[in-house]
Amino acid sequence: MNIIFVKIEERMESKVRVRFAPSPTGGLHLGGVRTVLFNYLFAKHHGGEFVLRIEDTDQTRFVAGAEQYIQDTLAWCGLIPNESPLHGGPFAPYRQSERKAIYKEYADQLIKNGQAYYAFDTAADLEAKRAEIANFQYSKAYRMEMKNSIALPTEEVEKLLQTNTPYVVRIKIPDQAEVTFEDMIRGEVSFDASTVDDKVLLKADGMPTYHLAVVVDDHLMKITHAFRGEEWLPSAPVHILLWQYLFGLDKMPKWAHLPLILKPDGHGKLSKRDGERLGFPVFAMDWTDPNTKETTIGFKEKGFLPEAFVNLLAMLGWNDGTDKEIFSIEELIANFSLERVHKGGAKFDYEKAKWFNAEWMKKTDNNKLAELVQPYFDKAGIEVHEASYLVKVIGLVKERCVLLPDFITQSSFFFQAPSVIDIASIQPKWEEKKQDFFIELVKIYANKIVEGLKTMPAETLETDFKELATAHSLKPGDLMLPFRIMLVGGKFGPGVFDIVENIELQDAMTRINHTLGLLSSN
RNA sequence: GGCCGGUUCGUCUAUCGGCUAGGACAGCCCCCUUUCACGGGGCAAAGACGGGUUCGAUUCCCGUACCGGCUACCA
Numbered sequence: 085m086n087i088i089f090v091k092i093e094e095r096m097e098s099k100v101r102v103r104f105a106p107s108p109t110g111g112l113h114l115g116g117v118r119t120v121l122f123n124y125l126f127a128k129h130h131g132g133e134f135v136l137r138i139e140d141t142d143q144t145r146f147v148a149g150a151e152q153y154i155q156d157t158l159a160w161c162g163l164i165p166n167e168s169p170l171h172g173g174p175f176a177p178y179r180q181s182e183r184k185a186i187y188k189e190y191a192d193q194l195i196k197n198g199q200a201y202y203a204f205d206t207a208a209d210l211e212a213k214r215a216e217i218a219n220f221q222y223s224k225a226y227r228m229e230m231k232n233s234i235a236l237p238t239e240e241v242e243k244l245l246q247t248n249t250p251y252v253v254r255i256k257i258p259d260q261a262e263v264t265f266e267d268m269i270r271g272e273v274s275f276d277a278s279t280v281d282d283k284v285l286l287k288a289d290g291m292p293t294y295h296l297a298v299v300v301d302d303h304l305m306k307i308t309h310a311f312r313g314e315e316w317l318p319s320a321p322v323h324i325l326l327w328q329y330l331f332g333l334d335k336m337p338k339w340a341h342l343p344l345i346l347k348p349d350g351h352g353k354l355s356k357r358d359g360e361r362l363g364f365p366v367f368a369m370d371w372t373d374p375n376t377k378e379t380t381i382g383f384k385e386k387g388f389l390p391e392a393f394v395n396l397l398a399m400l401g402w403n404d405g406t407d408k409e410i411f412s413i414e415e416l417i418a419n420f421s422l423e424r425v426h427k428g429g430a431k432f433d434y435e436k437a438k439w440f441n442a443e444w445m446k447k448t449d450n451n452k453l454a455e456l457v458q459p460y461f462d463k464a465g466i467e468v469h470e471a472s473y474l475v476k477v478i479g480l481v482k483e484r485c486v487l488l489p490d491f492i493t494q495s496s497f498f499f500q501a502p503s504v505i506d507i508a509s510i511q512p513k514w515e516e517k518k519q520d521f522f523i524e525l526v527k528i529y530a531n532k533i534v535e536g537l538k539t540m541p542a543e544t545l546e547t548d549f550k551e552l553a554t555a556h557s558l559k560p561g562d563l564m565l566p567f568r569i570m571l572v573g574g575k576f577g578p579g580v581f582d583i584v585e586n587i588e589l590q591d592a593m594t595r596i597n598h599t600l601g602l603l604s605s606n
Numbered sequence: 607g608g609c610c611g612g613u614u615c616g617u618c619u620a621u622c623g624g625c626u627a628g629g630a631c632a633g634c635c636c637c638c639u640u641u642c643a644c645g646g647g648g649c650a651a652a653g654a655c656g657g658g659u660u661c662g663a664u665u666c667c668c669g670u671a672c673c674g675g676c677u678a679c680c681a
Contacts, residue, residue, distance in 0.1 A: 561640035
């Protein structure tokens with residue numbers, strides 16, 4: 085028996101190099117970004133390099149704009165690759181479609197060494213065979229019944245090749261081979277390679293499949309540690325065999341198969357559909373399919389801060405062993421270790437995700453928040469005359485905002501009078517005494533304005549308000565809610581006197597009068 | 607079906623053989639707040655099951671169950 089055993093040596097003498105290798109087929113979802121993140125954290129923790137490689141070998145699934153989207157997403161998250169298709173690097177090109185010729189050479193070498201072979205079966209041939217034989221596998225058991233350079237006489241193979249018959253190149257899995265390797269997260273994993281079929285390495289269009297491309301490029305790009313989702317575990321033996329055939333197992337990167345991110349309800353891998361169904365983003369940023377024009381919302385546009393997004397992703401499958409949950413990217417880099425990455429998948433919890441964002445909002449500087457919030461104000465058509473005023477308002481309302489757009493609902497009344505007044509919450513307990521009180525309050529404010537005051541400190545406003553209430557033999561408490569609703573339109577917002585202080589006396593008067601008008605006309 | 611992986615409160619998780627199984631999110635209650643939040647305090651809530659190993663297992667081993675992944679000329 086041919087035993088392949090790969091051990092992790094604790095050597096780290098060569099510079100750590102990792103890669104993220106997505107296919108440009110659409111938006112980048114949570115699981116993808118987390119794979120990037122763990123790659124990045126591992127590389128930076130060890131002072132290594134992070135490479136972005138685009139695996140665009142499937143021309144039928146290629147989607148225009150997806151590559152740009154991936155780069156933009158990494159930029160938003162702050163996970164900038166050292167080498168990429170856009171910025172190049174010493175191992176360019178970084179797009180597999182541009183490396184087509186390279187893979188052919190290696191496929192030829194495998195064929196020459198008897199480790200791979202030509203297969204001429206058409207799609208129909210394969211379909212028929214699969215229909216005929218339950219659990220059909222293109223391997224030892226049925227290889228000889230198929231149209232390939234192992235089963236066919238040499239002359240016929242020659243003839244097929246000379247007449248340009250379409251073919252694929254398949255790896256020849258050894259009849260008996262136990263493949264064992266050390267996964268950095270899972271420990272020793274072993275497979276009986278004969279249960280794997282002869283995977284296609286080179287497709288009929290001359291493009292490599294993932295199996296060949298990942299091995300060749302990881303070698304050529306000197307990748308030392310390869311991270312990928314757990315869904316790749318079953319094909320690991322193919323890759324290990326290829327490493328053995330092509331470059332030697334001593335050169336092979338160490339593998340780490342990351343746990344999956346699961347649906348919040350039910351079971352299975354989290355998908356784009358789950359987000360739509362349950363009402364939360366799954367992609368990092370908005371993604372518009374160029375064909376259907378359909379847009380899928382992203383965490384960025386939903387109003388998440390990149391710091392929070394990265395933080396929450398890191399905690400999905402990793403922790404530092406303490407109760408600490410809020411980590412900056414620098415702290416993550418400093419503390420990250422693969423030993424603390426989980427083996428089991430984690431269900432995504434949107435409520436917890438929002439909590440991370442709320443925490444990061446509180447930590448973020450008001451000036452920074454103002455910058456981020458400005459576009460939402462623009463979109464809502466709310467004019468911000470002074471940036472400094474926005475910064476001040478943000479300080480007043482930030483702890484009641486979870487997502488960036490919450491600033492609109494929580495603070496629009498600082499910039500314009502509310503368009504809707506929740507009269508229904510005032511009316512039941514409304515009485516003439518209260519009306520008189522507010523008429524008097526307006527007069528007081530008018531006098532202050534005549535005295536040359538535009539506004540007054542919240543504390544003074546509050547004292548005056550309470551004194552006036554007492555004078556009208558009313559409890560201040562019974563007046564606060566109506567006052568709040570007059571100012572903001574409903575039962576929300578920061579302290580009423582903080583609001584009055586900021587919107588200034590003139591505006592407050594206008595709003596009181598407006599509501600008084602509504603109340604008397606009803 | 608076959609192969610591989612996984613399994614601690616509803617969810618994310620701590621525990622690296624030693625018993626009040628800790629924290630966070632969500633839920634509920636109270637305080638603060640004459641709005642809503644934030645904040646503070648509290649309640650409720652977990653080791654899939656069965657065997658071993660051991661003085662002692664959530665922790666180590668085996669089996670079972672359940673869940674997941676893969677099983678394409680997709681990645």
